[in-house]
Amino acid sequence: xITEVRVSPQGKPSYSVIISETADFSYLIPFVRNKxxxxxxxxxxxxxxxxxxENVLKEHCHQWQLCLLQDGETYKNSVSxxxxxxxxxxxxxxxxxxxxxxxxxxxxxxxxxxxxxxQRGVSVxxxxxxxxxxxxxxxxxxxxxNHSLGKNMIGAFxxxxxxxxxxxxxxxxxAREFSAGMAEVVKYGCIVDYNFxxxxxxxxxxxxxxxxxxxxxxxxxACELKAQIVSLDEQEKTGVRALLNLGHxxxxxxxCCQNYVGLKHGxxxxxxxxxxxxxxxxxxNLDGKDVSRIKDLLKAFHLPIEIPALIQKPDFxxxxxxxxxxxxxxxxxxxxxxxxxAYIENNFSQQVLEVFLDCYFGL
Ligand code: NAD
Ligand code: GLY
Numbered sequence: 001x002i003t004e005v006r007v008s009p010q011g012k013p014s015y016s017v018i019i020s021e022t023a024d025f026s027y028l029i030p031f032v033r034n035k036x037x038x039x040x041x042x043x044x045x046x047x048x049x050x051x052x053x054e055n056v057l058k059e060h061c062h063q064w065q066l067c068l069l070q071d072g073e074t075y076k077n078s079v080s081x082x083x084x085x086x087x088x089x090x091x092x093x094x095x096x097x098x099x100x101x102x103x104x105x106x107x108x109x110x111x112x113x114x115x116x117x118x119q120r121g122v123s124v125x126x127x128x129x130x131x132x133x134x135x136x137x138x139x140x141x142x143x144x145x146n147h148s149l150g151k152n153m154i155g156a157f158x159x160x161x162x163x164x165x166x167x168x169x170x171x172x173x174x175a176r177e178f179s180a181g182m183a184e185v186v187k188y189g190c191i192v193d194y195n196f197x198x199x200x201x202x203x204x205x206x207x208x209x210x211x212x213x214x215x216x217x218x219x220x221x222a223c224e225l226k227a228q229i230v231s232l233d234e235q236e237k238t239g240v241r242a243l244l245n246l247g248h249x250x251x252x253x254x255x256c257c258q259n260y261v262g263l264k265h266g267x268x269x270x271x272x273x274x275x276x277x278x279x280x281x282x283x284x285n286l287d288g289k290d291v292s293r294i295k296d297l298l299k300a301f302h303l304p305i306e307i308p309a310l311i312q313k314p315d316f317x318x319x320x321x322x323x324x325x326x327x328x329x330x331x332x333x334x335x336x337x338x339x340x341x342a343y344i345e346n347n348f349s350q351q352v353l354e355v356f357l358d359c360y361f362g363l
Contacts, residue, residue: 001213009141031125032064036097037098038088039053040110042069042103053100067087069084077146096123101125109137124160125161125163132266135185135226138165143155149256176267179267179302184269186294189340242332245325253316254268254272257315263308277290279356331350
């Protein structure tokens, strides 16, 4: 079973997202033939899936090398990035080389950024191995590393040449990581597709049982919705793409306050989505029943919905104020009118936000 979604950012070459039930890396042969290939991964993923890829690379590419990074969000930083550059330079990788990101969103984001910047830009193929990276981070060309003062603060828009997803990768994914990915899936239903939200509500058990047909549909749907949004606003200039950040301003602040070692990104986004929907309700936009439906769906996928203890309100607000969507005019938030319809609030009052946050942090 293979599904293909086309991503067509305006003025850029379009590319395919291939969603296959099994991992058949022979699909990559035309993309790697006679090229210099650098595979970026980490030990956890390489131990599981490198051998399969290696068989194709050994036979078909000109030269290949593995660059192993440390595993975890804390290593999505300039030190790891420099290690990729150093590997490329020491082995004389030229401008026509190809980078392959074999891993989750951390590997995908940092490899994408290395590709965007090495010799002013070389090709990159994304092979996403977590649910989160399959439904979100590998598609659409956002690449980045974190800075100690803020998440994804250094980065570039840089589209891959191909995204190759295999559902079989999810068999080895820890349950908590699977849930984290479901937060981003639920997000698509909340922001743009009410029918998909209802479909998710109806398919909770099959999704939690990892039914391959159901997972294939959910991943393809998420990629399709993301492709549509990216084709309208690749560089997040008109506000359409910003809708994909529902819950992210709150979520990134949680991650930052926990030094990236507390909640996982998808978990923090789940809590952030609950905060954004609660705020939408407080502002009189979203019906209380919709807040409950969103909370229930996130809980059904075993996601947290409460802000973690020990985070201090001043640190939380400071982190929110550093969000990339903010402008000189103020804080930007993504809020909901109803399930399936998000909107962007560009100039949100800091005072109103501080009062709202009192219900989470106390007075
Ligand atoms: P991750 O990359 O840290 O992967 C989670 C864990 O799962 C890691 O320990 C990894 O080694 C392991 N793993 C990966 N695949 C596995 C497999 N098949 N079997 C067993 N273990 C496996 O986390 P993530 O949730 O994939 O990505 C989070 C990152 O993605 C964050 O940095 C976030 O900012 C970024 N992100 C980027 C975008 C974007 O548009 N670029 C969108 C959403 C999130
Ligand atoms: N994950 C948000 C985006 O790609 O825009």
